[in-house]
Amino acid sequence: xxxxxxxxxxxxxxxxxxxxxxxxxxxVKELVENAIDAGASAVVVxxxxxxxxxxxxxxxxxxxxxxxxxxxxxxxxxxxxxxxxDLGKIGTLGFRGxxxxxxxxxxxxxxxxxxxxxxxxxxLHLEGGVPSQVEEAGAxxxxxxxxxxxFYNTPARLKFMKKDSxxxxxxxxxxxxxxxxxxxxxxxxxxxxxxxxxxxxxxxLDSTVYxxxxxxxxxxxxxxxxRGGDVAxxxxxxAPLMGRGSRSMQVFFVxxxxxxxxxxxxxxEEGYRNQIxxxxxxxxxxxxxxxxxxxxxxxxxxxxxxxxxREREVFDAVYHTVLDCLAAKGSPISAPKPAEQAVNxxxxxxxxxxxxxxxxRGAKPAERTPEAxxxxxxxxxxxxxxxQQPARPAxxxxxxxxxxxxxxxxxxxxADSAAEKTVYRTSQTPGRPIGSALGKPPxxxxxxxxxxxxxxxxxxxAAEVPATPEAPKRPFVPAIPMEQQTLDLPEQxxxxxxxxxxxxxxxxxLHTYIICESGDGCVWLIDKHAAHERxxxxxxxxSQEPPMRQTLLKPIAAELEREDGQLLLENLPLxxxxxxxxxxxxDGAILVREVPADIDAAxxxxxLEEFAENLRTGRDLAEKRENLLHTMACKAAIKGGWTSxxxxxxxxxxxxxxxxxxxxxxxxxxxxxxxKYELEKMFKRA
Numbered sequence: 001x002x003x004x005x006x007x008x009x010x011x012x013x014x015x016x017x018x019x020x021x022x023x024x025x026x027x028v029k030e031l032v033e034n035a036i037d038a039g040a041s042a043v044v045v046x047x048x049x050x051x052x053x054x055x056x057x058x059x060x061x062x063x064x065x066x067x068x069x070x071x072x073x074x075x076x077x078x079x080x081x082x083x084x085x086d087l088g089k090i091g092t093l094g095f096r097g098x099x100x101x102x103x104x105x106x107x108x109x110x111x112x113x114x115x116x117x118x119x120x121x122x123x124l125h126l127e128g129g130v131p132s133q134v135e136e137a138g139a140x141x142x143x144x145x146x147x148x149x150x151f152y153n154t155p156a157r158l159k160f161m162k163k164d165s166x167x168x169x170x171x172x173x174x175x176x177x178x179x180x181x182x183x184x185x186x187x188x189x190x191x192x193x194x195x196x197x198x199x200x201x202x203x204x205l206d207s208t209v210y211x212x213x214x215x216x217x218x219x220x221x222x223x224x225x226x227r228g229g230d231v232a233x234x235x236x237x238x239a240p241l242m243g244r245g246s247r248s249m250q251v252f253f254v255x256x257x258x259x260x261x262x263x264x265x266x267x268x269e270e271g272y273r274n275q276i277x278x279x280x281x282x283x284x285x286x287x288x289x290x291x292x293x294x295x296x297x298x299x300x301x302x303x304x305x306x307x308x309x310r311e312r313e314v315f316d317a318v319y320h321t322v323l324d325c326l327a328a329k330g331s332p333i334s335a336p337k338p339a340e341q342a343v344n345x346x347x348x349x350x351x352x353x354x355x356x357x358x359x360x361r362g363a364k365p366a367e368r369t370p371e372a373x374x375x376x377x378x379x380x381x382x383x384x385x386x387x388q389q390p391a392r393p394a395x396x397x398x399x400x401x402x403x404x405x406x407x408x409x410x411x412x413x414x415a416d417s418a419a420e421k422t423v424y425r426t427s428q429t430p431g432r433p434i435g436s437a438l439g440k441p442p443x444x445x446x447x448x449x450x451x452x453x454x455x456x457x458x459x460x461x462a463a464e465v466p467a468t469p470e471a472p473k474r475p476f477v478p479a480i481p482m483e484q485q486t487l488d489l490p491e492q493x494x495x496x497x498x499x500x501x502x503x504x505x506x507x508x509x510l511h512t513y514i515i516c517e518s519g520d521g522c523v524w525l526i527d528k529h530a531a532h533e534r535x536x537x538x539x540x541x542x543s544q545e546p547p548m549r550q551t552l553l554k555p556i557a558a559e560l561e562r563e564d565g566q567l568l569l570e571n572l573p574l575x576x577x578x579x580x581x582x583x584x585x586x587d588g589a590i591l592v593r594e595v596p597a598d599i600d601a602a603x604x605x606x607x608l609e610e611f612a613e614n615l616r617t618g619r620d621l622a623e624k625r626e627n628l629l630h631t632m633a634c635k636a637a638i639k640g641g642w643t644s645x646x647x648x649x650x651x652x653x654x655x656x657x658x659x660x661x662x663x664x665x666x667x668x669x670x671x672x673x674x675x676k677y678e679l680e681k682m683f684k685r686a
Contacts (some may be wrong), residue, residue, distance in 0.1 A: 014154060020102040023161065024051025024150060025170040027107075030099035031145055032178055035059035036185065037080065037092045040142065041201065045175060046190040050167030052150055060142040063115035066122035070131050073109075073124075075101040091292045093257060093303075105129040106157070107150045113143040128153050169566030172196055172588065176212045176562060177258040180251055180285055183208040196587070209236060209285055214559040214589070217249065217283065222329055224286070226321030229313050230294065233321040235286040240272060240326065243280025245606030246613045248561040253287045254295060260304050264288070267315045271322030278640075280606070288314065503657050505649055512640035516653050521676040524656070529640045530664035531652045536598070537633035537665040541626075547579040548597040556592040557585055558605045564612035565590055571615055571624075578628055580608070598636035607635050630665045 021027055028045055035043050038061025046056040064072055071077050080095045103109065104126045114121030121139030125132045151157040161167065168191050179187040179199045186201025199211045210218040221236035238244070252264045264286070272282050296307040308314050502519035509515060514526040540547070560568070565588045568575065575582055579596030595604050614627035638644060655661040656671050664670055680686035 014105055020098055021106055021150075023170060024055060024167050025174045027051065027055055027103055027147055027150065028057065028171050029174055029178075030103065031055070031057040031147075032175075033093035034099065035061055035143070036178075036182060038062045038143065040185065042186045042188075044188045044190070045171070047168065047171055048192055050164035051147075051171055052161060052164065052167065053148070055147040055150070056144065058142065058144045060140070063118070063121070063141060063143055064111075064113045065115060066134055066136070069111065069113070069122055069124045069134050073100045073104050073126060073129070073131060077101070090297055091255065095298075101129065103147060104131075106154055107152065108148045110146040110148075111143065112137060112139045112145075114139040114141055116141050163570065165566055165570060166563075168192075169563045172562040172566075177251060179208055179212050180205070181253045181256050181258050181287075205235065205285065205287075213249070213285075214587075216557075216559050220283070221285070222325060224321050224325040226317065226324060228317030228320060230290055231314050231317035232289040233286060233317050234289075235284065237268070237286070237322055237325065238283040239329075240275040240282075242283075243276045244283050245280070245609030246564075247281045248564055248609065248612070249283035250281070251285045254297075254306055255289060255292060256287075257297060257303065257306070259306050261306070263308070263311055263315055264318055267318035268322055271319050271326065275326060279634075286318065288318065290314070501654070501657075503653065505646070505653060508644070508649065510640075511643060514649050514653060516657070518657065523674045523676075523679065524653075524671050525674070526653060526656050526671045527640070527664075527668075528644060528649065528652055529637055530668055530670045531656055531661050533633045533637040534661045534664050534670060535652075535655055536636050537629055538661075540629050540632060546577065549579045549581070549594045550597050550601075551581075551594050552592065552601055556601065556604055558590045558592055558608055559588065560590060560605075560609060560612065562588045564609065564616075567612050567615050568608060574615075574621075574624070574628070575611070578632060580604075582608075596632065596636075598632070600635075603635050607631060633665055 020030065024047065028047070028051065032043055032045065035057060038059060040059035040061035042060050044056075044058040046054075046058075048054045075098060077100075078095060080090075080092045105128065108128075109126040110123065111126075112121060112123045121137050123135050123137040123139070151161075172189065172191070175187060175189040175197050179185075179197065183199070183205045184201060184203040185199075187197065187199045188195065189197035197212060199208050206218065206221075206223075209221065217238075220238045220242035222239055223235075224237050225234045227233070238249075247265065250265060250268065252259055252261055254261075268282060268284055268286070276282060290308075294309045296309075297303055299305055299307050503524075504517050506515040506517050506523075508528075512528065514524075514528055516524040516526060518524060558565075568582065568590055569584055572582060579594065579599075580592065581594035583591050583593070585591040590608065592604050592608070595601055595607075599607060610631045611628055614631060615624055617627070638648070652661075661670055677686055
């Protein structure tokens with residue numbers, strides 16, 4: 001059995017550094033938080049090669065005394081805690097005294113500082129955690145720390161570092177959150193000599209949001225402010241119609257500390273219930289302020305997670321603040337109009353009234369006109385009043401109204417009987433077909449034999465018939481030249497009748513679920529969105545050709561979260577394979593010039609946001625490609641709530657009934673089967 005012994009101090013420092021310093025963004029976070037705690041009103045962060053080359057953080061805070069410089073880089077050395085009681089009321093961002101010691105253990109550090117009012121400053125150099133002598137130096141008020149050669153003495157950590165662009169994006173995202181958490185401080189971020197972020201530091205959150213997250217996102221926000229007990233909530237949330245494709249733009253702060261909290265996310269989205277589109281997520285910049293004793297910030301090494309003493313109180317404060325704000329602004333989703341007030345711009349007859357209304361109006365022709373003296377609004381266009389004619393005796397009994405036949409043992413959707421002919425009559429001219437008032441007969445009348453149409457025409461005396469000059473006869477030209485009529489022509493092929501489908505569509509409910517009856521007496525409920533999504537996914541996955549593209553007349557500038565934008569720019573060739581033509585637009589934005597033909601241009605930004613989330617979670621290229629196909633198939637599928645044509649529903653039902661489609665790409669069932677016995681059991685008949 002190996003002996004137990006105490007670790008070397010250097011090894012212990014390296015282990016501690018692994019918990020605190022994960023990547024260059026971790027170094028920037030610790031140094032900037034120290035600058036904020038020092039009372040700085042301006043902070044400048046400069047990095048090279050994503051932070052792996054150099055990191056410089058400059059602030060105008062209180063500075064460090066020359067005699068305390070070596071002590072500041074010792075483990076558990078801090079100016080923010082004194083007694084055990086202080087652990088229960090932490091009001092600063094840093095408090096454990098491990099940041100400077102961990103950073104210096106894996107890098108080369110130079111620090112230059114001067115206290116306010118001091119005549120001169122001091123400098124110190126450390127390498128691998130070992131300090132040199134403190135030297136007097138001229139310096140401005142505040143502190144400047146330069147970090148070089150990060151992980152130079154721990155090469156095993158270097159292989160876990162990502163590309164410089166990815167590390168730069170991580171630092172940029174961190175600077176956004178730090179700037180939003182303290183709008184009273186001016187933050188400046190410079191990457192490889194180029195300024196990427198600069199906030200005014202005027203104490204106004206809206207101006208900081210504009211500078212950090214962009215104009216488009218800032219324009220979509222509405223202010224919120226509320227209080228519940230000791231919990232105060234303030235900030236901005238997006239309007240319901242401006243939902244995002246992911247949760248990447250949800251930013252929460254607790255007592256000035258950026259955190260990630262499922263509790264706050266759930267409270268925010270609960271406030272948007274029934275007010276935001278399905279599959280969309282609200283964005284926000286919310287600051288939660290509560291007593292420091294009511295929150296524990298020492299539950300995570302990176303301090304990005306906290307624990308609330310009264311979670312229900314925090315949840316209610318955020319939920320009611322968001323809900324009251326949306327109610328005060330007025331929900332943009334208006335209530336549907338009553339059926340009698342509905343406007344149908346297409347003047348589609350069968351879409352403008354239900355079956356019951358049609359039957360009632362069909363049974364009472366005199367009540368069809370909405371106003372006296374006006375013809376009914378039929379779908380064929382504007383009608384002109386026909387001269388009044390005396391009604392003639394009926395020539396044959398009225399034919400029954402046509403009804404759609406979807407029986408599973410019949411053919412395609414046709415009228416009840418092809419031999420039966422229905423004569424539609426207007427309310428003002430009950431003895432005349434509706435097409436006569438328009439000057440053009442309907443298809444059913446035009447298709448009659450000439451003899452039958454002539455017999456129905458009223459007789460006109462010969463004296464009243466004007467003489468018409470006889471048109472000159474044209475020579476007969478055969479369709480096939482005479483010299484080719486002796487050639488052998490291919491025999492006419494007989495088309496086999498379409499097989500009868502062993503099912504019928506009984507209808508559709510909630511504009512989402514198809515009701516289908518199969519030949520074995522079972523009832524199927526089919527989710528049309530899930531079925532169509534699976535069909536799209538299988539088609540895209542099996543296709544060997546690149547998808548068709550549509551070039552946008554006006555390119556779209558997608559302002560995404562910094563890390564998401566950089567992740568998409570690193571995978572531009574992969575996006576090209578899916579039909580997206582994108583390029584770097586600068587300042588974290590992506591310019592979209594082409595989108596796949598199956599995707600609506602309005603969904604381009606939301607699709608890219610989901611792409612970024614899929615690229616982040618995918619482990620290998622094959623998994624990433626499949627995740628992207630899931631998103632493409634979902635965006636191109638018909639949505640629940642859409643009105644679908646019967647022919648579209650028949651295609652979906654055929655795919656499901658044939659067993660080709662069973663589950664959607666996300667694993668959800670496409671159809672639910674109810675047997676006759678199960679139905680009879682529900683009604684106590686079995």
